[in-house]
Amino acid sequence: xLPLNSMLCCDRCGHPKGRGCVCRYLNAxxxxxxxxxxxxxxxxxxxxxxxxxxxxxxxxSMARYMVxxxxxxxxxxxxxxxPLHHDRLQExxxxxxxxxxxxxxxxxxxxxxxxxxxxxxxxxxxxxASRAERQEHMVNAFVAAPGWRADPDRDYVIVDDVYTxxxxxxxxxxxxxxxxxxxxxxLTFALDLQPRELESYRRLATAAGIA
Ligand SMILES: [Zn+2]
Numbered sequence: 001x002l003p004l005n006s007m008l009c010c011d012r013c014g015h016p017k018g019r020g021c022v023c024r025y026l027n028a029x030x031x032x033x034x035x036x037x038x039x040x041x042x043x044x045x046x047x048x049x050x051x052x053x054x055x056x057x058x059x060x061s062m063a064r065y066m067v068x069x070x071x072x073x074x075x076x077x078x079x080x081x082x083p084l085h086h087d088r089l090q091e092x093x094x095x096x097x098x099x100x101x102x103x104x105x106x107x108x109x110x111x112x113x114x115x116x117x118x119x120x121x122x123x124x125x126x127x128x129a130s131r132a133e134r135q136e137h138m139v140n141a142f143v144a145a146p147g148w149r150a151d152p153d154r155d156y157v158i159v160d161d162v163y164t165x166x167x168x169x170x171x172x173x174x175x176x177x178x179x180x181x182x183x184x185x186x187l188t189f190a191l192d193l194q195p196r197e198l199e200s201y202r203r204l205a206t207a208a209g210i211a
Contacts, residue, residue, distance in 0.1 A: 002038040002202060004191060005210045006072075015191065016201040025131060027170040029177040032185045034069040039162050039190035040198060047161050047190065051096050059096070062161075062189045063103030070108065073185040074155025079105055079112040082160040082172055083142065085121040100189060101159040115150070116142045116175055134167035141168075142175040150181035163188040 004014060010021040014034040026033060037043045046062055049055040070077070081097035089095055098114070105112040120141040129137070150156065158172045169186045176184050193201060205211035 001041050001043060002198075002205060002211055004035055004038060005205065005208065008201070008204050008208060008210070016193070016197060016204065018200075020193065020197040020201060022166065025166060027166070027173045029173040029181075029184050030170070030186055031183060032073055033163065033166070033169075033187075034072060034185070035163055035188045035191040036065040036069055037190050038198065038201065039164075039192040043190040047096075050099070050161070051092070054093070056094065056099060059099040059103050063100050063107060066100065066159075066187055066189055067104055067107050069187055070104070070110070070157065073157050073187060074183060076110060077155035077157040077185065078115075079110055080115045080156055080158050080172070080176065081112070082158060082168055083114065083116050083118045085118040087121050097160045100161060104159065113148075115145055115148050115156075115179070116172055117145050118142055131165040131167070134165045135170065138167040138171040141171045144175055144179035148179060150176060150179045152180055152182045154181070155183045155185065156181050158184065158186045160186070160188045162190045162192055164192040 008016055010017050010023060012032055013021055013023045013026050015022050046058050050058040079101045081095060081101040084095045101112050118141055122137055122141060156176055158169050160169055173184045202211055
């Protein structure tokens with residue numbers, strides 16, 4: 001497992017500093033993004049086991065890694081899991097982002113709300129899809145739940161399992177902002193780095209004695 005160390009990562013986007021920084025792609029609505037580990041090694045297996053083998057108890061240990069990141073994501077934020085489309089929820093029987101957010105809420109006492117609804121069914125996003133393709137795909141994929149309004153003075157943290165291009169959490173942030181939220185952050189369990197960025201970060205982490 002490769003932890004993402006705050007000394008080696010950008011304070012806003014939480015990605016490795018330098019060329020790994022993705023602030024230029026981060027939606028303007030997102031103040032900060034954090035993930036505790038790189039999507040590599042056992043975190044990959046943990047996410048697959050949770051999503052595809054339905055090993056729901058994996059969520060607890062994943063959430064425990066995520067909790068310390070919350071210190072940097074606002075003051076008593078409201079947790080908002082990335083919703084699944086109704087059809088996908090029927091098929092899988094549970095939403096992995098809701099499970100993670102639920103474990104975090106139990107561990108911290110923070111509130112959780114299903115503030116968003118996914119109105120656009122999206123096919124499984126191929127890892128090969130470009131950032132622009134993924135973003136295009138996710139336009140208007142989410143809306144606020146009927147009657148849900150955000151408190152502009154409150155901190156919101158969007159919770160998901162893995163951050164790849166940010167297209168999903170970016171679309172969620174836009175929906176929250178449309179509902180009035182002004183203080184939005186993102187927390188995922190793992191961060192999927194491009195192979196070159198992964199190697200470069202691994203070298204830095206090894207040199208710093210973190211990996
Ligand atoms: Zn950055």
